[in-house]
Amino acid sequence: MTDHTATLGDVTALTLETLCFFCPEVEVSELQDAATVDGTMSVRFEGPLTGRVVVRLCGGLLPLFASNMLGDVDGDYHMQRDALAEVTNVICGNLMPLIGGAEAAFVLRAPQPVIDLPGAAPHPTALVRFGLEESGRVDVMLYFDPT
Amino acid sequence: MSLNVLVTDDSAVMRAMIVKTLRMSGLDIGEVWHAGNGVEALAVLESQWVDLALVDINMPVMNGLELLAEIGNRPSTAGLRTIVISTEGSDPRIAQVRASGAEFVHKPFTPEDLRDAVKRVMGVAA
Numbered sequence: 001m002t003d004h005t006a007t008l009g010d011v012t013a014l015t016l017e018t019l020c021f022f023c024p025e026v027e028v029s030e031l032q033d034a035a036t037v038d039g040t041m042s043v044r045f046e047g048p049l050t051g052r053v054v055v056r057l058c059g060g061l062l063p064l065f066a067s068n069m070l071g072d073v074d075g076d077y078h079m080q081r082d083a084l085a086e087v088t089n090v091i092c093g094n095l096m097p098l099i100g101g102a103e104a105a106f107v108l109r110a111p112q113p114v115i116d117l118p119g120a121a122p123h124p125t126a127l128v129r130f131g132l133e134e135s136g137r138v139d140v141m142l143y144f145d146p147t
Numbered sequence: 148m149s150l151n152v153l154v155t156d157d158s159a160v161m162r163a164m165i166v167k168t169l170r171m172s173g174l175d176i177g178e179v180w181h182a183g184n185g186v187e188a189l190a191v192l193e194s195q196w197v198d199l200a201l202v203d204i205n206m207p208v209m210n211g212l213e214l215l216a217e218i219g220n221r222p223s224t225a226g227l228r229t230i231v232i233s234t235e236g237s238d239p240r241i242a243q244v245r246a247s248g249a250e251f252v253h254k255p256f257t258p259e260d261l262r263d264a265v266k267r268v269m270g271v272a273a
Contacts, residue, residue, distance in 0.1 A: 079159060093235065
């Protein structure tokens, strides 16, 4: 495990607990591992380091994501997608000072939905996976642009 | 006295979360106005009575730092109490926010974080 992986894991767990009221599980069960993808969001960061943070939610948890954040309101699909976008944005924003330093200034671009994972960088610098609820899962990936 | 609040964030989900948290906080919240960027926020401030503005930094069209500068430059809004709610982690940028007189709350925040920041900026005893 790289330092970035540990940091990405810590930031992801804190965000899921505080923002979404989930209890992320480090051990991913077979059921969670087989979960199909609900949606994927990406936030690009630019500064001393450039790249993107990608969050992939699996297992039909998108409505629960939104209702946990909004309080018993599932919201429509756009609100649910916005919830995943905001989670991605918060993870990226909290990760930047930890990997770039507290003095570093980063620009975070607006979250964008991802159809396929970035082909230009098939192997992320860091990848963390957490089990969520009985059959859901979240994968979070950190990519740096090629230098 | 009820607080009329303007929530400025380009995420509708985050605006809804902030409003939900404010209403749970025990503070007396009156009218709540929404804006998706700084330009929309200024339009609300020109037409409505607002006691407190909650502002994100990273927004399209006009970002939060530009909005704070505009609020400070306009005689009609210069004394407005403001709280920046952001994922921003850069110490120099956070110092810039505080130098403008705004409070700063980091995302993700707890209801207590937001309640305490509102009390500090409004001068209400904790």
